[in-house]
Amino acid sequence: MQGWLTPTGRAAPDVIRYAAWVSVWGRWLIWLVIVVQFAYRPGFWYHEGHFEYLFLPVPFVTLNALVHYRLLKNRSVTWRWMFLLSAMDMATFTIGIILQRGFEGFLFLAYYPALALFVMAFPSLVLGLAWTTMNAVVYALVSLRVGLGLDLVAGDEKVLLARVAAMYILVLCISFVVRFERTRRQAAVERERHLQRERIELSQAIHDTTAQTAYMIGLGIHRARELAGESNQELNDALDATSTLSKSAMWELRRPIDEGRIFEGRELQQVLWSHCATFERITSVPAKVSQSGTEPPLAMETRSRLFSIAHNALTNAFLHARPGRVDVRLDFEPDSIRLSVSDDGVGLPDDYAERGRGFNGMRTDAERMGGMLVVENSGGGTTITCVVPRAADRGG
Secondary structure, three states: OOOOOOOOOOOOHHHHHHHHHHHHHHHHHHHHHHHHHHHHOHHHOOOOOOHHHHHOOHHHHHHHHHHHHHHHOOOOOOHHHHHHHHHHHHHHHHHHHHHOOHHHOOHHHHHHHHHHHHHHHOOOHHHHHHHHHHHHHHHHHHHHHOOOOOOOOOOHHHHHHHHHHHHHHHHHHHHHHHHHHHHHHHHHHHHHHHHHHHHHHHHHHHHHHHHHHHHHHHHHHHHHHHHHOOOOHHHHHHHHHHHHHHHHHHHHHHHHHHHHHHHOOOOHHHHHHHHHHHHHHHHOOOEEEEEEOOOOOOOHHHHHHHHHHHHHHHHHHHHHHOOOOEEEEEEEOOOEEEEEEEEOOOOOOOOHHHHOOOHHHHHHHHHHOOOEEEEEEEOOEEEEEEEEEOHHHOOO
């Protein structure tokens, strides 16, 4: 079974999360119908004198509430949770069929949406058919042994066969649709990656020429600064400002090249470490990366937005804070990801939101990930912190 549950055998984390939402609300709807039916027809659900049956759904309702709570709190809901929910579904509906005295009940219909949700989360055809077979065998055994069993004279065996066949037809149809949509999505992602690689190659070509020119300009400015000496402070200030702009241009030219590693599948920590090393080479400002916790599998969009926030924070530190060092820290907590960029500079001006580089963009990136951006500014330095929920980014 472990071989079936490979990354090619289960859906992407965002698809699993969507299936989890549909599954949770579907169960609440089913339980609402049961409660309403029980209020009007209590004898329809259990045998006379067997009130202990009423407590059987308690663990299933509890599990559904737990998954719903995790969804509301933006916590991870992985394929393991979906598999457990599917197992609970089979047990719940089987018990319900037993309470309804077997074949004559209508709760067998609940197998169909449960199987559909299972195939959405696990598009593997082999796993889907295996799970369908397990449900079909259990339902057939219950139909044969519970209550009056099958009336062969009335042709109940044909009805049972039709119900089981409908399970397989449903699973096959949904599986093919899911695989078709998955193929289309993978093709679109591959096209986007191809375009991104072309942009990276173009950026590299521009960098190889323009960055060399910017570097030579920087050397010329440095030489002019030495020739000017201390005789003309105004000239020195102008040369220093021009040197800073030259370094800033070289730094911005490196952004698409370093960010391209994200689209190659590199971990965020590795990309930031390389980017900070580039920052230190260009600006001569020491920049270190530290990390706590283990980096989970993150969506490419999440890694790209966090990289953008880190890049803009480093740019602000270099252009406005005149720091002696910059520290970038990643904290991977159970329910959140925290990125902070700190410097020991002079702090940002009071109107940094208007003057600073990309603060609105950083805040927008954080909000689009469901998180927030916090700026702590003082005369002893600045810390920019982004906190986002881990949510759907964990794949298992």
